[in-house]
Amino acid sequence: MVTLNINGRDLQVDADPATPILWALRDNLDMTGTKFGCGAALCGACTVHLDGNPIRSCVTPISSAQGLKITTIEAMEGDKVGKAVQDAWVKHDVPQCGYCQSGQVMSAVALLRTNKRPLDADIDNAMSGNICRCGTYQRIRAAIKDAAKTLA
Numbered sequence: 001m002v003t004l005n006i007n008g009r010d011l012q013v014d015a016d017p018a019t020p021i022l023w024a025l026r027d028n029l030d031m032t033g034t035k036f037g038c039g040a041a042l043c044g045a046c047t048v049h050l051d052g053n054p055i056r057s058c059v060t061p062i063s064s065a066q067g068l069k070i071t072t073i074e075a076m077e078g079d080k081v082g083k084a085v086q087d088a089w090v091k092h093d094v095p096q097c098g099y100c101q102s103g104q105v106m107s108a109v110a111l112l113r114t115n116k117r118p119l120d121a122d123i124d125n126a127m128s129g130n131i132c133r134c135g136t137y138q139r140i141r142a143a144i145k146d147a148a149k150t151l152a
């Protein structure tokens with residue numbers, strides 16, 4: 001058993017310590033908001049926060065998360081920054097197929113926690129690891145700026 005702190009709760013996971021966080025979330029805990037895309041830290045679909053930092057959960061073993069706080073897309077609605085980002089996402093009608101979007105939101109929230117007025121270059125830099133095959137990048141950028149205004 002591995003104890004993981006996820007969205008503020010200590011949860012027991014019956015999995016090998018080498019199991020990626022992504023699969024502990026999805027398979028052991030039925031938290032399917034975090035998506036599997038590439039499995040190789042290349043697409044960002046699986047992004048969660050580990051002690052506030054965006055990480056690729058597909059390549060991060062649960063052993064490395066012990067004693068740290070994991071935050072997932074499921075907690076964003078109840079989070080001030082997460083809610084502002086999600087509201088802006090809705091307002092700008094950001095998603096197309098939606099597959100990449102929970103990862104996009106998690107990276108955007110991490111950006112806005114450390115940079116309250118991100119410039120285009122800051123957004124490009126923070127979001128560069130999140131691939132969107134539908135090409136929603138312009139709407140993502142607009143929504144991040146809108147969320148920043150809401151939070152100002």
Ligand code: FES
Pocket residue numbers: 035036037038039040041042043044045046047056057058059
């Ligand atoms: S599934 Fe983790 S980066 Fe693509």
Ligand code: FES
Pocket residue numbers: 095096097098099100101131132133134135136
């Ligand atoms: S909305 Fe389809 S991959 Fe991003």
